Amino acid sequence: MKVETDENRCIAVGNCAAVAPAVFDQNDEDGTVLLLDAAPPEREHAEVRAAALRCPASAITVHEKAGSGDD
Incomplete structure (x- = not known):
């Protein structure tokens, strides 16, 4: 899993x-x-x-990594 946020x-x-x-966390x-942790x-x-x-x-995007054992 990879996480992204859009502060804007x-x-x-x-x-x-x-x-x-x-x-x-919050600023x-x-x-x-x-x-705090993108992975x-x-x-x-x-x-x-x-x-x-x-x-x-909708400021958080989650990218799943199917089949990598890291999802």
């Missing part, structure tokens, strides 16, 4: 940091998303997917 789309709601705190200045371990994948689904601005 982010509206600083914080769902991502609440759902997957090992992967996402102290404006609350926008901070990506999170498998144990974080379900939370990352949930965070992407709960992002009201």
Whole structure:
């Protein structure tokens, strides 16, 4: 799995940091998303997917790597 965020789309709601705190945080200045781990371990994948689904601005993109053992 590879994760990308678009800080320009982010509206600083914080769902991502609440759902997957090992992967996402919020900028102290404006609350926008901070990506902590662009290639999170498998144990974080379900939370990352949930965070992407709960992002009201669609600022999180998840790229699955089918068949690589890393998805």
